[in-house]
Amino acid sequence: MRAVLPDLFTDVLTRHGERLAVSDAAGSLGYAELLQRARAAADTLARHEVPGERSRVALYATNSVDYVVSYLATLFAGGVPFLVDSAFSPFDLSRIAEDCGLDLLVHAPGADVHAIADEAHAAGGEFGALAVSRVRSFDTPRPHLLDATEVCRFTSGSTGRPNCIEFSGAAVSAAAANWAKGTGLSADDRIACFAALSNGLAFNTSLLAAFLPGASLHLSSGLPTATRVVRLLESTEATRLVAFPALYESIVRRAPKEGFAAVRTAISSGAPLRETVREEFTRLTGVPIHNYYGVAEAGPLTYAADGAGSGLGAPLPGVHLLATEQGIRVRSESMGSRYLNAPGVFEERVDAEGYYHTGDQGHLRDGTLHLTGRTSRLVNVGGRKIDPIEIADVLRTAPGVLDAVAFEADNQHGDPTLAAVVAVETGVSAQSLRTHCAATLPSFKVPGILRLVDRIPANSIGKPSIERLRRLLSDPQSTGDPQSN
Incomplete structure (x- = not known):
């Protein structure tokens, strides 16, 4: 099967030629320069390809021009880029490498990749400040990629392990094209992106979507x-x-x-935006905030075009959305294919009509989507889904911990954060528990609020009482540091 994205990117980068394509604090590249650098980097990657197979190349770095070059280079070399959140811990990275059968790793030279990387094959040159390392072999069988898969991205699944979503080139292309069309993105736009390109918010709105009309990405x-x-x-x-x-x-x-004179549109997604914040931001800057609703497995789904009023907007082109008592179901042209490392789990969430069950609850009013809650137990903190059971299980393995419960709460600013109430023996500190969590969890999964108690309060049937646990967070008599690090 002929890949879609290499030809599409080649056409786009060639067509827009001398226009500015991408920049970061270290420099910038025009469209033609980006194509030239990406092709040169692709030649380097091709020398390390696996005979008879497409190389699986993990990008484990923060946003930069070099990151974009590496992404394109992987596609041009005939490989499959795996976009790994740079906030994932070395432990999560190791699980991903084994689960997904990674071959190469593109990373910052200072990143802790010793657990999976045998040697560095390249640093600098076409990859700029990033290094390329060979991933060591694992004893477990390597899962087979679907023939149509051209990009893989990750989400924290209901099991707590990062699930690897396979996307066809057609799905990635549709996500970008429908976003550009549905939001009026044009060649005159200059996009300032503060979300990681591994995350759907940035990937769907600010990578291929920016390049299609010839906009610039900063x-x-x-x-x-x-x-x-x-x-x-x-x-x-x-x-x-x-x-x-x-x-x-x-x-x-x-x-x-000052600073917002040229900004016409602000885009928010990943977690609920408080109405008071949206109104105050617009009052201060004169810029409307447009809510955007997307699901990692299904791509961008809705967009609030007017930037006013509540709700998450109307469905984007190529999106069909149903709001039922069982929750929000979606079918889109940008839908993922499956989880590479969790066979059958994705398929269980897709019904006979091809609709994906998002786990969100809500309703459509006058064509606008309004969310009201979740049907699943996952906690949404800063756009990342966290399984509180996974966090509690990790806390229970810490020395001196008797029991633990994790759940969503508000921090001192009123923002959603991950909280945990932990029953401990004498001498256990909140800092020691955070250190324990950080050893195996990515930073965003380390509880921002910790309360240490003698025992976990339970309800009449013996289950932890969430109501009483929440009251503990504001109880000055309990121990521990209730504030975020």
């Missing part, structure tokens, strides 16, 4: 503070801002008086 890595946002917006004269709700809340708290 990337920032590191902690996305309000000051950094304003600086990037001013230096690039960005017309679009792509970020998670927490960043908009940070901007509102800082109350900037």
